[in-house]
Amino acid sequence: MHSAHSQSHHLLLGVTGGIAAYKTAELIRLLIKQGHTVQVVMTEAATHFITPTTLQALSGNPVFVDSWDTRIANAMPHIELSRKADAILVAPSSADFIAKLAHGFANDLLSTLCLARECPLLIAPAMNKQMWENPSTQRNIEQLLKDQVTLLGPDSGEQACGEVGQGRMLEPDMLLEGVQTHFTPKLLAGKKILITAGATMEMLDPVRGITNISSGKMGFALAKVATQMGAEVTLIYGQATAARPQVSHAYHASTAHDMYQSVMHHIANQDVFIAVAAVADYSPLASADQKIKKSEETLTIELKKNKDILADVASLPNPPYCVGFAAETERVLEHARQKRLDKKIAMIVANQADLALGNDNNSVTLIDASGEYPQDIADKTTIAAKILTHLKRQLN
Numbered sequence: 001m002h003s004a005h006s007q008s009h010h011l012l013l014g015v016t017g018g019i020a021a022y023k024t025a026e027l028i029r030l031l032i033k034q035g036h037t038v039q040v041v042m043t044e045a046a047t048h049f050i051t052p053t054t055l056q057a058l059s060g061n062p063v064f065v066d067s068w069d070t071r072i073a074n075a076m077p078h079i080e081l082s083r084k085a086d087a088i089l090v091a092p093s094s095a096d097f098i099a100k101l102a103h104g105f106a107n108d109l110l111s112t113l114c115l116a117r118e119c120p121l122l123i124a125p126a127m128n129k130q131m132w133e134n135p136s137t138q139r140n141i142e143q144l145l146k147d148q149v150t151l152l153g154p155d156s157g158e159q160a161c162g163e164v165g166q167g168r169m170l171e172p173d174m175l176l177e178g179v180q181t182h183f184t185p186k187l188l189a190g191k192k193i194l195i196t197a198g199a200t201m202e203m204l205d206p207v208r209g210i211t212n213i214s215s216g217k218m219g220f221a222l223a224k225v226a227t228q229m230g231a232e233v234t235l236i237y238g239q240a241t242a243a244r245p246q247v248s249h250a251y252h253a254s255t256a257h258d259m260y261q262s263v264m265h266h267i268a269n270q271d272v273f274i275a276v277a278a279v280a281d282y283s284p285l286a287s288a289d290q291k292i293k294k295s296e297e298t299l300t301i302e303l304k305k306n307k308d309i310l311a312d313v314a315s316l317p318n319p320p321y322c323v324g325f326a327a328e329t330e331r332v333l334e335h336a337r338q339k340r341l342d343k344k345i346a347m348i349v350a351n352q353a354d355l356a357l358g359n360d361n362n363s364v365t366l367i368d369a370s371g372e373y374p375q376d377i378a379d380k381t382t383i384a385a386k387i388l389t390h391l392k393r394q395l396n
């Protein structure tokens with residue numbers, strides 16, 4: 001199932017000569033899974049790193065390499081192929097190809113397509129770090145940015161040549177995120193949004209703690225989509241198994257107390273606060289310095305109530321627009337309605353705890369002063385887009 005917030009687009013995917021071309025195979029798979037269609041065009045050099053057959057099989061479309069390809073009826077593949085595309089993405093984009101783009105060369109099919117395009121161009125550089133740092137490459141990149149080309153990456157880390165540094169192509173999932181960001185309308189541009197996500201952990205002793213089974217998926221999905229919609233996102237996260245998205249600011253907070261402190265520290269000037277974290281309601285009265293040894297047949301742990309982050313933010317003198325989550329196992333809507341009123345928050349997202357926790361999908365009802373809005377069951381990215389789109393209407 002693909003995310004409804006990013007409708008399907010037709011991408012012209014350019015592949016140039018670089019080891020990272022093997023990752024393009026995975027990228028194509030991810031793009032197609034999201035509902036996009038992909039037309040691959042390779043440079044001759046790229047075919048030395050991955051075969052057109054592989055990319056044809058994955059994209060489901062014939063791959064073009066040659067400007068003189070006779071498969072296009074009007075013998076103008078450089079015009080034909082780019083006219084159908086919503087965007088061109090060149091991944092990997094070699095240093096040589098970047099130089100060609102910066103100077104407007106058109107001496108093979110892919111560079112000609114880029115020059116003849118009417119659609120946006122995104123590039124994912126991939127090269128050795130010296131090549132990336134070379135003043136000529138940097139000059140070319142600067143020129144491309146001035147020309148409104150979107151740069152995805154590069155990443156830093158280990159390189160195929162054995163060196164470590166900047167120049168690696170972004171991983172396929174990050175490239176997919178970059179493409180999604182490109183296509184997402186900037187509904188929340190200029191808005192500052194603080195989001196808590198994941199589970200807190202209350203330590204009993206140095207090796208044990210009380211936590212819950214929140215995966216962080218819903219909070220991370222909201223952080224990702226809000227970022228794609230142009231918001232400046234501050235993410236305060238506890239324990240999470242899901243992959244954390246790139247956001248403007250991210251801080252780890254382990255305990256409910258730490259999370260409280262961190263939220264209060266960052267809350268000024270936020271337009272929106274979305275509390276998704278599963279915060280422990282209680283923490284141990286005392287946490288042992290050393291590992292607790294087993295002795296008696298029963299062990300009693302005394303707990304004290306934690307402060308409610310969401311309720312306290314909502315009662316600040318000039319509160320942001322507050323959104324809470326109600327994860328319930330019974331009488332979901334009834335409890336959610338009551339929570340919204342008790343915490344004095346603008347919106348609450350009601351969901352069935354046992355279905356939502358840890359799952360990729362969720363089924364929610366949005367409740368605010370204007371009414372109740374049940375949403376179809378969908379993946380958490382889609383649910384996040386629904387919540388943020390609804391919230392945007394309320395902000396106006």
Ligand code: CTP
Pocket residue numbers: 196256275276277278279280281306307308309310311323324325326327339
């Ligand atoms: N929340 C918070 N700080 C806390 C506890 C909860 O910010 N100390 C937020 C959660 O992020 C979520 C909402 O409040 O948005 C959940 O409400 P809550 O009443 O705490 O839910 P439960 O912990 O499930 O409470 P109950 O056991 O009363 O159902």
